[in-house]
Amino acid sequence: MSVLSSVTHRLLTVNTVKIIQRSFLTCLLCLTCLLGLMVPPASATDLSPAPETAKAYIITPSNGETVKPPFTVQFGLSGMGIAPAGVDRPNTGHHHLLIDIDQLPSLTEPLQGSEQVLHYGAGQTETQLTLAPGEHTLQLVLGNYSHIPHDQPVLSEKITVTVE
Numbered sequence: 001m002s003v004l005s006s007v008t009h010r011l012l013t014v015n016t017v018k019i020i021q022r023s024f025l026t027c028l029l030c031l032t033c034l035l036g037l038m039v040p041p042a043s044a045t046d047l048s049p050a051p052e053t054a055k056a057y058i059i060t061p062s063n064g065e066t067v068k069p070p071f072t073v074q075f076g077l078s079g080m081g082i083a084p085a086g087v088d089r090p091n092t093g094h095h096h097l098l099i100d101i102d103q104l105p106s107l108t109e110p111l112q113g114s115e116q117v118l119h120y121g122a123g124q125t126e127t128q129l130t131l132a133p134g135e136h137t138l139q140l141v142l143g144n145y146s147h148i149p150h151d152q153p154v155l156s157e158k159i160t161v162t163v164e
């Protein structure tokens with residue numbers, strides 16, 4: 001009687017544990033699915049594709065040029081169009097000028113504006129710059145409607161200018 005009771009008890013316990021384990025796994029799966037639905041990766045929604053042929057380039061000044069401040073920097077873009085920030089149109093973006101940047105910022109997040117990262121969100125294709133005398137580097141990176149570089153990023157060559 002007591003042996004039978006003990007066996008029954010053990011069976012019940014084992015079954016209960018199994019049921020709890022199964023419920024826990026089901027819950028975990030549901031939670032994972034829900035979280036996956038609620039928080040899609042930023043890259044899936046915010047990144048914009050760019051044609052492989054797209055190119056950004058600095059028209060003036062040319063690499064190695066000596067310039068007097070203020071000097072004009074002209075932005076070139078081929079294979080894509082310019083659209084102001086906030087306007088989500090395929091194959092478009094706006095220019096950002098990177099000044100004296102050695103390490104590129106994240107190219108999958110919105111570019112943070114600073115003295116070294118200038119936004120041209122109105123769709124400008126040139127600017128006037130005044131920089132301290134000496135050598136400086138300039139590079140363009142296109143950003144999409146929400147200031148995120150494209151996938152693939154559209155980056156110009158980095159040029160060096162000497163400011164008098």
Ligand SMILES: [Cu+2]
Nearest residue numbers: 119121143147
């Ligand atoms: Cu921007």
